[in-house]
Amino acid sequence: xxxxxxxxxxxxxxxxxxxxxxxxxxxxxxxxxxxxxxxxxxxxxxxxxxxxxxxxxxxxxxxxxxxxxxxxxxxxxxxxxxxxxxxxxxxxxxxxxxxxxxxxxxxxxxxxxxxxxxxxxxxxxxxxxxxxxxxxxxxxxxxxxxxxxxxxxxxxxxxxxxxxxxxxxxxxxxxxxxxxxxxxxxxxxxxxxxxxxxxxxxxxxxxxxxxxxxxxxxxxxxxxxxxxxxxxxxxxxxxxxxxxxxxxxxxxxxxxxxxxxxxxxxxxxxxxxxxxxxxxxxxxxxxxxxxxxxxxxxxxxxxxxxxxxxxxxxxxxxxxxxxxxxxxxxxxxxxxxxxxxxxxxxxxxxxxxxxxxxxxxxxxxxxxxxxxxxxxxxxxxxxxxx
Amino acid sequence: xxxxxxxxxxxxxxxxxxxxxxxxxxxxxxxxxxxxxxxxxxxxxxxxxxxxxxxxxxxxxxxxxxxxxxxxxxxxxxxxxxxxxxxxxxxxxxxxxxxxxxxxxxxxxxxxxxxxxxxxxxxxxxxxxxxxxxxxxxxxxxxxxxxxxxxxxxxxxxxxxxxxxxxxxxxxxxxxxxxxxxxxxxxxxxxxxxxxxxxxxxxxxxxxxxxxxxxxxxxxxxxxxxxxxxxxxxxxxxxxxxxxxxxxxxxxxxxxxxxxxxxxxxxxxxxxxxxxxxxxxxxxxxxxxxxxxxxxxxxxxxxxxxxxxxxxxxxxxxxxxxxxxxxxxxxxxxxxxxxxxxxxxxxxxxxxxxxxxxxxxxxxxxxxxxxxxxxxxxxxxxxxxxxxxxxxxxxxxxxxxxxxxxxxxxxxxxxxxxxxxxxxxxxxxxxxxxxxxxxxxxxxxxxxxxxxxx
Numbered sequence: 001x002x003x004x005x006x007x008x009x010x011x012x013x014x015x016x017x018x019x020x021x022x023x024x025x026x027x028x029x030x031x032x033x034x035x036x037x038x039x040x041x042x043x044x045x046x047x048x049x050x051x052x053x054x055x056x057x058x059x060x061x062x063x064x065x066x067x068x069x070x071x072x073x074x075x076x077x078x079x080x081x082x083x084x085x086x087x088x089x090x091x092x093x094x095x096x097x098x099x100x101x102x103x104x105x106x107x108x109x110x111x112x113x114x115x116x117x118x119x120x121x122x123x124x125x126x127x128x129x130x131x132x133x134x135x136x137x138x139x140x141x142x143x144x145x146x147x148x149x150x151x152x153x154x155x156x157x158x159x160x161x162x163x164x165x166x167x168x169x170x171x172x173x174x175x176x177x178x179x180x181x182x183x184x185x186x187x188x189x190x191x192x193x194x195x196x197x198x199x200x201x202x203x204x205x206x207x208x209x210x211x212x213x214x215x216x217x218x219x220x221x222x223x224x225x226x227x228x229x230x231x232x233x234x235x236x237x238x239x240x241x242x243x244x245x246x247x248x249x250x251x252x253x254x255x256x257x258x259x260x261x262x263x264x265x266x267x268x269x270x271x272x273x274x275x276x277x278x279x280x281x282x283x284x285x286x287x288x289x290x291x292x293x294x295x296x297x298x299x300x301x302x303x304x305x306x307x308x309x310x311x312x313x314x315x316x317x318x319x320x321x322x323x324x325x326x327x328x329x330x331x332x333x334x335x336x337x338x339x340x341x342x343x344x345x346x347x348x349x350x351x352x353x354x355x356x357x358x359x360x361x362x363x364x365x366x367x368x369x370x371x372x373x374x375x376x377x378x379x380x381x382x383x384x385x386x
Numbered sequence: 387x388x389x390x391x392x393x394x395x396x397x398x399x400x401x402x403x404x405x406x407x408x409x410x411x412x413x414x415x416x417x418x419x420x421x422x423x424x425x426x427x428x429x430x431x432x433x434x435x436x437x438x439x440x441x442x443x444x445x446x447x448x449x450x451x452x453x454x455x456x457x458x459x460x461x462x463x464x465x466x467x468x469x470x471x472x473x474x475x476x477x478x479x480x481x482x483x484x485x486x487x488x489x490x491x492x493x494x495x496x497x498x499x500x501x502x503x504x505x506x507x508x509x510x511x512x513x514x515x516x517x518x519x520x521x522x523x524x525x526x527x528x529x530x531x532x533x534x535x536x537x538x539x540x541x542x543x544x545x546x547x548x549x550x551x552x553x554x555x556x557x558x559x560x561x562x563x564x565x566x567x568x569x570x571x572x573x574x575x576x577x578x579x580x581x582x583x584x585x586x587x588x589x590x591x592x593x594x595x596x597x598x599x600x601x602x603x604x605x606x607x608x609x610x611x612x613x614x615x616x617x618x619x620x621x622x623x624x625x626x627x628x629x630x631x632x633x634x635x636x637x638x639x640x641x642x643x644x645x646x647x648x649x650x651x652x653x654x655x656x657x658x659x660x661x662x663x664x665x666x667x668x669x670x671x672x673x674x675x676x677x678x679x680x681x682x683x684x685x686x687x688x689x690x691x692x693x694x695x696x697x698x699x700x701x702x703x704x705x706x707x708x709x710x711x712x713x714x715x716x717x718x719x720x721x722x723x724x725x726x727x728x729x730x731x732x733x734x735x736x737x738x739x740x741x742x743x744x745x746x747x748x749x750x751x752x753x754x755x756x757x758x759x760x761x762x763x764x765x766x767x768x769x770x771x772x773x774x775x776x777x778x779x780x781x782x783x784x785x786x787x788x789x790x791x792x793x794x795x796x797x798x799x800x801x802x803x804x805x806x807x808x809x810x811x812x813x814x815x816x817x818x819x820x821x822x823x824x825x826x827x828x829x830x831x832x833x834x835x836x837x838x839x840x
Contacts (some may be wrong), residue, residue, distance in 0.1 A: 070773060072766050074469075074759050101538075107512045108766035110541060111735045115774070124543060128558075129509020129517050130536045132565070138538075138558035145551050299509055299517050299534045307528040336469045339762065343474065343518035346465040347525055363467055 008217040009195065015202040016246075020093060022206055023054050027093040032154060035091055035119075037082055038242070039270040039293055040100035040127045042285050044170050045147055047208050048162040049154040055204035055266065056091055057244040058082045060368045070112050076105040076338050077366035078242055083109065087116050096121025096153060098146075101129075103297055103340055121153045128290060130299050139286040147282070163281035169208050170275065176215035177203075177271040180222070184260040184325055187235065188228035193249040193259025195229065200266055201244050230258055234386045235326055237261040239318060239348065239359075240333035241341055247368055248333060251375060257382050261325035263318060269294060272317075296340040311351040318348075319355045329385040331378070332361045358385050389653040390646075392639040393615035399631075400447065400621055404496045410437045411500035417574050420505040420523075420530075422516050424694050426537055426559070426717040427506065427566060429590050429628035429709070433583040434570045440625050441519070444499045445476035449670035449810025451495045457483065458811060466522075471515035472760040472811045478522055485526040502530055504573050506566065509536040513763040533569040535562045539721035542736050544729060548722050549702075559714040567710070580709065587709040590628035591716070593636060594695040597623060600640040604687045605748050608652025610643045613663040613686035614676030615653075620692035658683030659751045659831045664741050665690055665768045666756030669807045669815055678821060679754075682828045687748040690740060691764070696723045737767065738774045745779070745800065752831050753802040758809045772802050797838055803827040 015021055023033045032051040036043070046053040058081025067084030075083075085091065096119050099106050114122045126142050128135035147158050177200065183190040199218050203211040233256040238249065242265040249259045262268050273292035276284040290298065294317055302310040312319070321327065332348055334341045345361060352359040360381040364370055410416040418437045421427070431438050448454040454472070457479030462468055464482060466475055480499055483491045490498035505520040520532050540548040540555055567578050604611055611619075619639060622632035646652075661684050668691070669675070676686065701719030706712050724736035724743075731739060744750065753775065755768045779800035788794035803823060807815035 070770050072757060072762075072769055074757070074762055075766055076762075101511060101541075104512050104514050104762040105766060107541065108762060109770075111737075111767065112770040114544070115733070115735075115770070122543070124541045126511065126538050126541065128536050128538065130534050130562075132536075134558055134561035134565075135536060138554060141551075141554040149546070296518070297514065299507070299521065301534070302521075302524060302528075302532065305528070307525050310524065310528070334467075336467065337762065339470055339514035339518060342467050342470045343515065343522045345467070347522065349465055350525065361465065363469075 006221050008214070008221045009198075011214070012195075012198050012202050012218070015205060016198045019057060019201075019205055020054070020091060022210070023052065024093045026052060026207070027095070032095040033093060034121070034150075035086075035094040035097040036099070037079070037097075038100050038102035038106065039265045039295065040102050040289055041098045041125060042143060042146070042289055043208070044163060044166040044275065044281075044285060045143065045150060045158065046098070047169065048158045048166040049150045050156050051095070051150070051154055052207045053204075054091075054094065055201075055244070056082050056086065056094075056097070057201065058366060059085055060245045060247055060366055070116055071109055074337055075109060076103065076335055078244075078335050079103075079105045079109070081366055083113065086113070092118060094119050096123070098123045098125060100125040101127040102295070103338070105337075123149050127297070129297070130301075131291060136283070136286050136290060139290050140282050143282050143285055160281050163285075164277070166208075167275045167277060167281055167284065169212070171277070173203070173208055173212050173215065174271050174274050176212060176219060179219055180215065181261075181268070181325075183222050186228070187326065188230055188232040188258050189260050190225050190228055191222050192229045192253055193238075194246050194253055197243070197246050197249050197267075200271070201246075204266060231256065233258045234328045234382055235260045237263070237318070237321055237325070237327045237330040237357075238267075238333055239263045239330050241265055241335060241338060243267070243333065247371060248331075248364075248374065251371060252331070252378055255375065255379050255382055256386070257378070261321040261327055263294070263321070265295075268317070268321065296344050307347075307350070308354065311347050311354070315348060315351040318351065322355060322357050327357060329358045329360070329381065331381070332359050334361070334363050336363050336365050390611050390615050390639065390642055392635065392642055393611070393618040395635075396618035396621050400443070400625075401496055403625065404444070404447075404499075407437050407439050407500050408497050417503040418500055420502040420520060422506075422508050423624035425506070425508045425510075425535060426713050427535065427563065428626075429583060429586040429713065430563065430566060430570070430578075432586055432628050433579060434567075434574055434576060436570060436574065438625070439499060439502055441477045441499065442473045443625060444480075444495075445473040445810055446670045447495050448476050448480075449812070450673065452671045452812055453493075453495050454671075454810040455812065456491075468760075468811070470760060471519070471763075472808055474515045474519040474522075475760075476810060477519060478526075481523050482526045501527070504569075505530055505532045507532055507534045509534050511538045511541065515763070531573070533566055535566050537562065537717060539718055542722075542725055542728065544735070548725055552718055552722070556711075556714050556718060559717060560711055563710050563713060584707075584709045586628045587712055589630065589633060591698055593627060593633045594698055594716075596633065596636045596640065597695045598697045600636050600643060601688075601693065603640065603643040603647060606647045607660075607749065608650065608654070608657035609660060609685045609687035609748075610646035610652060611639075612653040612676060612680065613689040613691075614673060614680070616663075616686075616689055616692065617668050617673060617676075620694075623694055624692060653685045654680045654683055656683055657685050658835065659685070659828070660749055661686050662741065662744055662748065662750045662753045663689030663691060664753040664755045664802070665737075665764065665771065666805075667691060667758055667761060667764055667809045668756060669758070669805070670810055671812045672807070672815055672817070672820065675805075675820060675824070678824060682824070684828065684831070686754075688744045688750070690737075690744070694720070696720055733774055733777055735774070738771050741771060741775060742778065745775075750800070751834070752800060752827065754805065754827075755802065756805045756807070758807065759814055760808050760811060768804070772804075775800060775802070797834070799834055801827065801830045801834065
């Protein structure tokens with residue numbers, strides 16, 4: 001981290017530590033803030049409805065207590081933390097919540113969320129599990145159902161023009177994030193992994209235009225830097241699901257690693273794919289959220305007819321990032337009880353082998369209490385590849 | 387030990403089913419498919435003469451024979467976490483073992499699981515492992531193709547009518563099932579005989595209704611058949627749906643139950659408590675726990691687990707001559723069966739409504755659930771369901787309006803017990819702890835019984 005914080009990073013830190021601060025202000029101004037979990041929720045529709053999408057996050061420092069009285073402990077620990085904070089009232093400023101079919105934990109707990117929380121709007125978006133022509137057609141219809149439901153709640157018709165405009169603004173947001181990632185290509189990177197994670201986490205708690213403004217400021221600030229905020233070290237890619245607390249990345253950087261790339265949900269998985277413009281906006285959103293977001297939950301047919309061909313197709317983005325960001329090693333960080341990622345661990349490891357990138361697999365439980373164990377494992381890994 | 391003759395016949399039935407799949411592999415004339423139960427595709431498989439290899443079933447057998455551990459450990463050694471679905475881990479460990487050695491693992495339960503010609507997985511609205519398992523298996527069997535059927539249904543949302551969206555759900559499911567037919571035609575080199583499929587679907591429909599009628603006989607006091615038996619009679623429901631064998635099985639079971647009821651024979655000799663198995667897959671290695679309950683005078687007249695049918699005449703299924711379209715409607719009808727009823731009761735939702743219905747109809751005294759640590763599909767949400775039930779069935783007297791319009795004091799307390807272990811991972815199970823919990827639960831039931839009598 002930079003020692004003397006600029007105003008933009010002071011703002012980022014303020015919003016990161018008091019997550020939801022801006023959303024609470026907006027709520028008091030009469031705005032409707034709609035919470036969401038998972039990258040599968042089409043944010044453009046929320047923005048087009050005149051509402052503010054807000055990513056619900058967990059807290060690795062907060063023990064899960066009240067949440068465990070309503071949800072089984074075999075639920076994904078990240079998701080349990082999100083639920084726990086919500087039932088403790090952390091996100092009571094939300095007007096509604098949208099949950100997609102991202103995994104079994106989301107599907108099976110939807111009722112518990114809807115009955116345990118005081119929001120006036122809930123919606124479940126069904127995401128197809130396969131990627132075929134009929135899946136996109138179905139998903140388009142499902143997105144239109146979401147659109148209608150939100151129109152009713154927001155009291156505002158969502159026109160195609162509204163959607164097109166929202167798509168444009170969200171694409172700009174993704175372009176800016178892409179530009180932030182460009183600073184990671186320098187060796188050592190001009191933006192630390194911790195900084196970037198804080199910026200992106202905070203960005204998903206702000207109205208999209210404000211997030212764009214914040215990202216512009218961050219881009220300008222980093223563009224003025226002449227030296228890296230971190231010491232040169234092994235360049236690492238973090239591969240996994242949702243990582244919305246800085247602890248893991250901060251730990252890696254404290255030990256001497258440089259986090260320069262990722263596949264995580266509130267990182268490259270979510271921000272790199274853009275929505276096509278020029279055609280039917282719902283079709284374009286269906287294409288982006290189903291076709292372009294590379295989540296293990298979505299089954300993609302093995303068209304290669306071989307295991308090597310299949311993993312090259314499924315995990316090819318990892319190979320691209322390792323080259324683009326000159327990665328020396330990867331940390332495959334998977335939450336306990338995560339079936340979509342858990343069943344891919346051997347295949348992902350095999351893929352890393354084919355691209356000659358050493359990988360450290362960590363199974364964790366979304367708690368700051370495991371940092372000590374992680375430190376030992378990561379230290380050993382860095383020594384091995386360093 | 388089973389209460390009915392019919393349930394006692396299940397073991398040999400499963401054994402024969404596995405033996406048949408091994409014969410088919412050896413003969414090489416019929417095609418074998420790895421697949422999962424409850425995927426709306428049973429009749430399609432039979433119509434195409436495909437031999438289904440029910441991989442979850444095989445894992446259950448390994449569990450019941452207490453021989454899953456070596457396959458679970460092998461899966462762990464490959465990099466799969468023990469926290470994942472242990473059915474899948476068992477299957478993956480078994481597959482890798484068989485593929486690496488080129489032969490069945492030594493002393494594989496009931497001869498083992500044959501190598502498939504193709505795999506049919508399922509991306510349902512729930513159960514991630516069903517979509518991921520076979521994809522992971524391809525690491526050991528890269529030449530075995532997969533068809534993944536997507537079978538969504540509209541999730542219950544109180545303020546919405548599922549009928550507003552189910553036309554496009556139906557359209558999608560039909561396309562997915564037609565895709566399966568095309569895949570099977572390519573794999574088997576045969577064309578689908580739609581007349582035959584229509585007959586099998588009609589037979590499946592008759593079986594659904596027959597199962598519903600048969601299981602409703604368990605409302606009788608004393609209850610003639612319990613959940614311990616139902617964990618056996620799930621075999622024709624889930625593994626043989628759409629076959630004459632399944633239909634005939636339930637004809638026999640229905641007759642047997644009617645005879646038992648006529649004679650006043652119950653699952654237990656002196657029925658003291660009537661329990662609902664309110665959720666969770668069983669611990670397959672510990673089915674004798676049901677006998678333990680029985681030994682305390684507790685019977686299980688109903689369960690939600692594996693009761694994968696509802697009466698078709700109570701569903702809104704549009705008339706169609708197309709069997710594929712019918713299968714898709716039947717699928718949607720089943721999963722949305724309790725939606726309208728749930729909307730009528732504040733605080734309810736389909737799973738809870740189903741429980742309430744069973745509690746009332748089957749005169750239930752207590753609810754037992756099983757939390758299997760490795761399965762989120764069936765086990766997440768059970769605690770919340772008990773919370774919702776607790777709002778209705780309170781441990782204090784409740785006043786209701788009686789038949790004659792007068793206020794009546796009734797006791798609607800409904801104790802519940804959550805057992806914790808796993809479906810097949812025996813390392814998670816403690817017989818002593820489980821039975822201590824059961825003993826304490828029985829004491830609570832007895833205390834309630836005495837209080838009510840007083």
